[in-house]
Amino acid sequence: xxxxxxxxxxxEILHDKPPSLSKKPTCxxxxxxxxxxxxxxxxxxxxxxxERRGRMGRNMRPGNASKARIRGSWGVGRFYFRVRTESGxxxxxxxxxxxxxxxxxxxxxxxxxxxxxxx
Numbered sequence: 603x604x605x606x607x608x609x610x611x612x613x614e615i616l617h618d619k620p621p622s623l624s625k626k627p628t629c630x631x632x633x634x635x636x637x638x639x640x641x642x643x644x645x646x647x648x649x650x651x652x653e654r655r656g657r658m659g660r661n662m663r664p665g666n667a668s669k670a671r672i673r674g675s676w677g678v679g680r681f682y683f684r685v686r687t688e689s690g691x692x693x694x695x696x697x698x699x700x701x702x703x704x705x706x707x708x709x710x711x712x713x714x715x716x717x718x719x720x721x
Contacts, residue, residue, distance in 0.1 A: 606715045611635065613695065613713045627697045629683040635713050640687040647684040692717040
């Protein structure tokens with residue numbers, strides 16, 4: 603049985619070659635968390651979620667909302683990556699496309715959880 607430990611903290615990501623589209627990022631080559639650097643050696647799974655949450659979920663007509671769930675819309679959505687690091691640890695990280703504020707319109711990276719490998 604696989605278990606997980608919720609983390610929910612922001613991280614600094616490392617790319618050997620920066621992605622061409624900042625709002626549709628590729629899996630990072632590594633990340634820094636709590637002053638430790640982790641190198642990604644394998645992508646185990648990747649997925650995206652374009653669900654509009656909270657008040658953002660109520661501000662669109664139903665027809666447009668169904669299209670946005672498939673294609674995404676500006677500032678909405680998350681890109682998830684389940685990765686294995688050099689040390690063998692497994693993490694879920696994600697990029698949240700929501701802008702930080704009106705002047706900083708980029709999203710942010712988060713370490714969602716650590717998973718224990720099946721034994």
